[in-house]
Amino acid sequence: SVRFDPAGLRADFPILDQQVNGRDLVYLDNAATTQKPESVIAAIDGYYRADNSNVHRGAHALADRATVAFEAARERVSGFINSPLAKQVIWTRGTTESINLVAQSWGRQNLGPGDKVLVSVLEHHANIVPWQLICAETGAEVVPIPVTDAGDIDLEAFHQLLDDRVKLVAVNQVSNALGTVNPVRRIIDSAHAVGARVMLDGAQAVTHFAIDVQALDCDFYAFSGHKLFGPTGIGVLWGKEELLDAMPPFMGGGEMIDVVSFSGTTFNTLPFKFEAGTPNIAGAIGLAAAIEYFASIDLEAASVHEQMLLQHTLDLAGGIDGLRRIGQPRESVGIFSFVLDGVPASDLGMLLDQQGIAVRTGHHCTQPLMARFGLSGTVRASYSIYNTTEDVDRLFEGIKKAQRLFA
Numbered sequence: 001s002v003r004f005d006p007a008g009l010r011a012d013f014p015i016l017d018q019q020v021n022g023r024d025l026v027y028l029d030n031a032a033t034t035q036k037p038e039s040v041i042a043a044i045d046g047y048y049r050a051d052n053s054n055v056h057r058g059a060h061a062l063a064d065r066a067t068v069a070f071e072a073a074r075e076r077v078s079g080f081i082n083s084p085l086a087k088q089v090i091w092t093r094g095t096t097e098s099i100n101l102v103a104q105s106w107g108r109q110n111l112g113p114g115d116k117v118l119v120s121v122l123e124h125h126a127n128i129v130p131w132q133l134i135c136a137e138t139g140a141e142v143v144p145i146p147v148t149d150a151g152d153i154d155l156e157a158f159h160q161l162l163d164d165r166v167k168l169v170a171v172n173q174v175s176n177a178l179g180t181v182n183p184v185r186r187i188i189d190s191a192h193a194v195g196a197r198v199m200l201d202g203a204q205a206v207t208h209f210a211i212d213v214q215a216l217d218c219d220f221y222a223f224s225g226h227k228l229f230g231p232t233g234i235g236v237l238w239g240k241e242e243l244l245d246a247m248p249p250f251m252g253g254g255e256m257i258d259v260v261s262f263s264g265t266t267f268n269t270l271p272f273k274f275e276a277g278t279p280n281i282a283g284a285i286g287l288a289a290a291i292e293y294f295a296s297i298d299l300e301a302a303s304v305h306e307q308m309l310l311q312h313t314l315d316l317a318g319g320i321d322g323l324r325r326i327g328q329p330r331e332s333v334g335i336f337s338f339v340l341d342g343v344p345a346s347d348l349g350m351l352l353d354q355q356g357i358a359v360r361t362g363h364h365c366t367q368p369l370m371a372r373f374g375l376s377g378t379v380r381a382s383y384s385i386y387n388t389t390e391d392v393d394r395l396f397e398g399i400k401k402a403q404r405l406f407a
């Protein structure tokens with residue numbers, strides 16, 4: 001059944017029922033990580049209580065049960081992002097490892113002197129630094145795609161940067177710092193027109209949109225389980241089959257091999273070629289449970305609710321002198337980044353925490369973006385399905401209290 005009742009949903013998340021510094025917790029740091037529903041906690045707990053075993057090649061009941069659950073989780077992720085085949089879903093630790101895998105494997109194989117990798121200035125460091133590392137090694141060049149004053153990717157500049165030396169475009173579907181929703185289908189089509197591949201960073205998108213990698217036509221897609229009500233330490237790299245098949249392994253070890261000998265080693269097929277060592281079995285099972293939970297939410301209603309929270313935020317922000325939102329993107333998810341004149345972001349974050357309000361302050365792993373706006377950091381409130389207008393009201397009570405303290 002699909003339902004959406006934010007106040008009612010809170011009962012699904014045990015962590016939300018607590019006080020911090022004597023006040024009911026107001027958790028507004030969802031872009032950093034979302035909280036976990038009881039069903040995810042129970043799935044992980046249940047696995048360790050009843051089914052834990054190492055996977056594949058097992059010769060006993062527990063190994064069979066663990067393997068079935070682990071591969072069923074992969075199938076569930078495959079359906080969630082509409083992958084043609086489950087073997088195109090590679091388990092990683094998260095978005096960061098997924099992007100590093102593409103940079104180190106596909107990048108080393110396909111980049112050379114004079115080649116260019118276009119990276120938007122909106123990017124998280126996880127979608128900047130891996131490209132800098134592989135370009136330094138291969139002689140290719142990272143070229144930034146500018147961002148407008150509104151916090152959108154500058155599409156005109158992007159199209160001017162595109163030429164046949166561009167081999168890969170790395171962009172996020174949603175900005176973790178500003179909330180910007182990028183026109184990724186247009187970016188992908190333009191990149192493909194010059195023969196470039198596209199690495200799509202979906203870390204912030206998966207809890208806001210239905211993901212369809214076939215409709216997007218991206219070449220690689222990455223996200224983290226912990227952003228989708230799942231556990232930390234489990235993430236996904238999805239790739240087009242022909243690209244993954246052609247790529248060399250990323251890490252060596254057990255599972256990713258066929259035959260090992262000192263005269264030479266052959267490798268396993270997809271997805272195992274990229275899954276060396278004992279995987280995060282419980283994490284995969286927990287992520288599958290998170291996807292099941294997320295599937296029970298009316299996504300359209302959740303999006304309407306989130307936009308209402310964002311509009312309520314903007315309305316209240318408009319009443320506070322000296323509060324400046326960073327970016328006014330054409331389209332934004334429920335992420336609100338701001339600065340408050342006279343109150344350093346870190347101090348404001350601390351004062352809000354003293355009132356039981358959890359936000360994130362600093363550069364949000366987007367230092368080039370902060371520099372572009374002449375900032376060292378911002379205060380960021382980021383909403384999810386269990387936040388309410390009362391949470392937003394508490395946030396602005398806290399901001400006004402902090403402002404009085406600094407007056």
Ligand SMILES: Cc1ncc(COP(=O)(O)O)c(CNc2co[nH]c2=O)c1O
Binds near residue numbers: 096177204
């Ligand atoms: C757009 C984006 N890309 C990549 C990552 C890296 O994900 P990880 O590998 O799971 O860490 C994040 C995490 N963003 C944040 C993590 O903490 N605050 C944030 O805004 C992100 O928001």
